Amino acid sequence: MKVQVKNLRKTFGKTVAVDNISFAFDSGHIFGFVGPNGAGKTTTMRIISTIEDPTGGDVLLNGISVVEEPELARRVVGYVPDTLPAHADITVHEYLDFYARAYGLRGKKRTQAIEAIEEFTNVTGIREKHLKALSKGMKQRVSLGRALVYDPDVLVLDEPAAGLDPRARVELRELLVLLAERKKAILISSHILTELTEICNGVVIIERGKILETGTIEDVLKKSAPRRTVAIRLLEDNRHQNPQLLRELLQTPFVENARDVANEIHFELTGDESAACDILGELIAKKFKIIEFRQTKANLEDIFMNVTKGGVQ
Amino acid sequence: MNPKFAAVKNHFTNWREWELNPIVIKELRQAVRSWAVTGMLLLFLTVLFITSLVFLVGQSFNVHENTELGGTMFQAFAVILAGASILFIPLYIGVRVGAERVESNTDLLYVSTLSPGRIIRGKLLCGAYMALLFFSACMPFMAFTNLLRGVDLPSVFFILFFLFLVVCAANQIAIFLACLPLSRPFKVLLALAGFFFSFWIIGGMIAMTFQMMRSGVGAMMADRNFWIAIGTALGAGVALVGLFYVLSVALISPPSANRARQPRRYLTLVWLLGGALTIIWIFQVAQPELILVWTYATFFLMVFALLVTISNADELSPRVRRDIPAGGLRRLLAFPFFNGAAGGLVWVAGLTGLTFLLSELILTHARDWFSASFSLSSTDQEKIWLYNSTLIAYAFAYALTALFIHRQFMPRRQPKIAGLLIVLLAGLWAIVPGIVLFFLNKLSWKSVESLQLGNMFNIFSLQEDGQRIYHLYFATGWLVLVLALNAPWFLRQWRNFQPLPARVPPPLAETTPVP
Numbered sequence: 075m076k077v078q079v080k081n082l083r084k085t086f087g088k089t090v091a092v093d094n095i096s097f098a099f100d101s102g103h104i105f106g107f108v109g110p111n112g113a114g115k116t117t118t119m120r121i122i123s124t125i126e127d128p129t130g131g132d133v134l135l136n137g138i139s140v141v142e143e144p145e146l147a148r149r150v151v152g153y154v155p156d157t158l159p160a161h162a163d164i165t166v167h168e169y170l171d172f173y174a175r176a177y178g179l180r181g182k183k184r185t186q187a188i189e190a191i192e193e194f195t196n197v198t199g200i201r202e203k204h205l206k207a208l209s210k211g212m213k214q215r216v217s218l219g220r221a222l223v224y225d226p227d228v229l230v231l232d233e234p235a236a237g238l239d240p241r242a243r244v245e246l247r248e249l250l251v252l253l254a255e256r257k258k259a260i261l262i263s264s265h266i267l268t269e270l271t272e273i274c275n276g277v278v279i280i281e282r283g284k285i286l287e288t289g290t291i292e293d294v295l296k297k298s299a300p301r302r303t304v305a306i307r308l309l310e311d312n313r314h315q316n317p318q319l320l321r322e323l324l325q326t327p328f329v330e331n332a333r334d335v336a337n338e339i340h341f342e343l344t345g346d347e348s349a350a351c352d353i354l355g356e357l358i359a360k361k362f363k364i365i366e367f368r369q370t371k372a373n374l375e376d377i378f379m380n381v382t383k384g385g386v387q
Numbered sequence: 388m389n390p391k392f393a394a395v396k397n398h399f400t401n402w403r404e405w406e407l408n409p410i411v412i413k414e415l416r417q418a419v420r421s422w423a424v425t426g427m428l429l430l431f432l433t434v435l436f437i438t439s440l441v442f443l444v445g446q447s448f449n450v451h452e453n454t455e456l457g458g459t460m461f462q463a464f465a466v467i468l469a470g471a472s473i474l475f476i477p478l479y480i481g482v483r484v485g486a487e488r489v490e491s492n493t494d495l496l497y498v499s500t501l502s503p504g505r506i507i508r509g510k511l512l513c514g515a516y517m518a519l520l521f522f523s524a525c526m527p528f529m530a531f532t533n534l535l536r537g538v539d540l541p542s543v544f545f546i547l548f549f550l551f552l553v554v555c556a557a558n559q560i561a562i563f564l565a566c567l568p569l570s571r572p573f574k575v576l577l578a579l580a581g582f583f584f585s586f587w588i589i590g591g592m593i594a595m596t597f598q599m600m601r602s603g604v605g606a607m608m609a610d611r612n613f614w615i616a617i618g619t620a621l622g623a624g625v626a627l628v629g630l631f632y633v634l635s636v637a638l639i640s641p642p643s644a645n646r647a648r649q650p651r652r653y654l655t656l657v658w659l660l661g662g663a664l665t666i667i668w669i670f671q672v673a674q675p676e677l678i679l680v681w682t683y684a685t686f687f688l689m690v691f692a693l694l695v696t697i698s699n700a701d702e703l704s705p706r707v708r709r710d711i712p713a714g715g716l717r718r719l720l721a722f723p724f725f726n727g728a729a730g731g732l733v734w735v736a737g738l739t740g741l742t743f744l745l746s747e748l749i750l751t752h753a754r755d756w757f758s759a760s761f762s763l764s765s766t767d768q769e770k771i772w773l774y775n776s777t778l779i780a781y782a783f784a785y786a787l788t789a790l791f792i793h794r795q796f797m798p799r800r801q802p803k804i805a806g807l808l809i810v811l812l813a814g815l816w817a818i819v820p821g822i823v824l825f826f827l828n829k830l831s832w833k834s835v836e837s838l839q840l841g842n843m844f845n846i847f848s849l850q851e852d853g854q855r856i857y858h859l860y861f862a863t864g865w866l867v868l869v870l871a872l873n874a875p876w877f878l879r880q881w882r883n884f885q886p887l888p889a890r891v892p893p894p895l896a897e898t899t900p901v902p
């Protein structure tokens with residue numbers, strides 16, 4: 075299953091919510107969709123899920139256009155919105171049963187599908203509870219269950235981790251990895267970027283409706299953060315040597331932007347790993363009592379902070 | 388075997404696997420747990436119970452036997468039932484559909500593989516089941532009145548059946564209003580209008596019930612005219628419900644689909660059936676004036692159709708274009724039944740023109756065919772011709788002017804602006820000169836009785852009959868001018884009405900449960 079977003083554009087009056095964006099992802103991939111509030115993430119996800127019509131462009135789900143054939147597209151896409159199911163007077167089981175019926179599952183097949191999904195999303199114990207009586211985390215699970223009940227090939231999840239407790243977040247991450255292993259193409263938006271770095275293969279960074287960066291996580295990290303940051307910590311009794319160490323580093327080749335950060339000395343290394351080894355050797359030779367010398371890898375959060383400006387439309 | 392036929396055959400041979408519409412199941416599950424429904428039902432039963440008690444206790448103080456007690460009680464129950472079911476059920480169904488149509492609600496049942504038709508049928512069926520619930524609660528009370536005399540059982544069942552159909556029709560209208568793509572304030576206004584309109588329906592139903600009670604349905608059943616009247620009312624009702632059904636389905640269909648086809652096909656069919664029935668009636672009762680009922684009903688519908696048609700976009704989606712027939716004649720015949728203002732205009736003009744011609748043909752030859760019973764004078768006939776032709780010419784002139792202004796001066800604006808422009812142009816031209824002249828003529832409305840060319844409503848208020856012809860000349864001239872102005876646009880639309888090669892969608896894996 076290939077998901078292709080092609081020159082997608084959506085305007086609301088004079089506001090351009092999504093401005094001619096294009097990206098693609100595939101089965102087995104978890105694609106992170108990040109951007110500040112009001113960047114156009116939800117609008118894009120709603121278009122992919124056939125809830126909204128684009129002003130221009132298209133989204134192809136294995137060649138099926140969400141604009142031209144939304145009925146067909148709906149069979150392959152499952153959407154977990156950022157708003158949770160709020161139906162009154164309906165139980166979890168009835169809710170899932172309705173969506174299974176609505177997607178044409180019949181008889182035994184439907185019963186099996188619902189049972190499997192209830193087990194998979196861990197809602198079997200609350201299946202007879204009313205939706206309105208559920209906690210946010212439980213509603214999130216039900217919402218995911220609804221999107222999965224007809225086994226779609228594409229999953230679009232809008233802020234699924236928002237409001238979840240740490241355990242539920244870990245479980246959700248495991249669930250998504252499992253789904254990706256089952257060859258689902260997953261697009262997920264979240265503000266918890268450290269989590270996305272752990273589970274995503276690719277990422278799209280969007281702001282003011284425009285794509286700022288897109289590609290595999292490794293590519294984006296390489297492209298947006300080519301320099302390594304190195305942190306040095308001296309033995310506690312020798313911290314008074316920090317200013318001396320700072321001066322020393324400023325005179326060392328391949329070192330830039332050396333600074334004192336919470337009793338640690340941080341600097342940006344413009345050279346490769348052997349340059350780092352040379353610097354460490356040199357400092358030890360100069361009798362600096364180093365207890366920690368570590369390279370800090372840039373993560374999605376750093377890149378996000380670097381490339382976005384926090385602009386809202 | 389034809390694939391469509393094979394699908395139908397397959398559907399019926401697998402009747403054991405038939406399942407109820409998912410929406411009906413969900414809605415009923417929610418309805419039986421909802422406080423609104425159970426509360427209303429309890430209140431309804433309490434009112435019925437108290438009413439029965441009041442009547443029975445009141446009768447116990449009366450020494451004379453009341454042979455009309457059953458009838459009087461039945462009338463009271465009918466009023467309660469009509470009030471409860473016509474006011475509450477359509478409101479409940481309409482509000483639920485409206486809430487699901489709100490854009491911010493992503494928990495939509497519309498994002499599923501359920502077809503728009505199935506969604507509307509599900510909502511309608513749910514309304515019908517709820518009506519059955521209310522009716523079955525009321526039925527024992529009403530059947531009991533038969534034991535008290537004053538009402539016959541056929542009347543009880545007949546009135547209940549008719550009332551049930553009216554509730555179903557009101558439900559369909561409520562669903563249609565809820566499906567309209569309007570903002571919440573407009574929907575609230577519509578709901579209020581619908582609420583007050585319901586009183587009118589209730590009034591009509593009660594009047595009809597009382598009339599039937601007085602005459603006795605059992606006694607009337609032997610009369611052929613009774614069945615003809617019932618059949619006509621039922622036919623008109625079913626046609627109206629059908630119209631609101633196809634319109635609702637079109638409203639919730641994807642914008643890329645050919646939304647115009649079903650409503651236009653349906654209206655054409657109803658128009659044909661209505662015309663055929665009217666002609667049969669004319670010859671049955673020898674009253675050619677009856678043709679005017681069909682004529683004016685068609686004109687009334689076509690005015691709305693014109694407003695909607697003009698508001699259509701010009702571009703056809705690739706999905707719609709793939710359905711355009713390739714053959715020349717078939718393409719020509721398909722043109723009026725596809726999305727787009729141009730095709731819609733042809734369809735409206737075709738139906739209006741044919742109605743006008745047929746109506747004129749019958750009225751012109753009426754004197755020869757039905758000399759004894761034809762009551763219209765030749766002056767009346769001329770007046771009808773003049774009114775009809777002038778109003779049609781004005782309607783099209785306004786529509787084409789709005790279309791021209793929109794396409795020429797604001798093509799990037801939404802096409803529904805064109806529909807709004809017709810109303811604005813006609814309204815302003817009717818009101819503004821009248822108000823200006825009112826002040827110029829020392830606060831006198833006399834000016835509305837004199838000739839105001841371009842004001843289509845002026846035809847009705849003109850004092851001098853002879854001046855009406857000037858309206859026709861003016862409207863025709865105006866129509867010819869806007870036709871000429873819009874001709875290049877129209878030709879462009881026709882040239883663009885070309886089929887795209889059909890695309891075979893990639894096969895989809897069968898839906899299977901997650902293991």
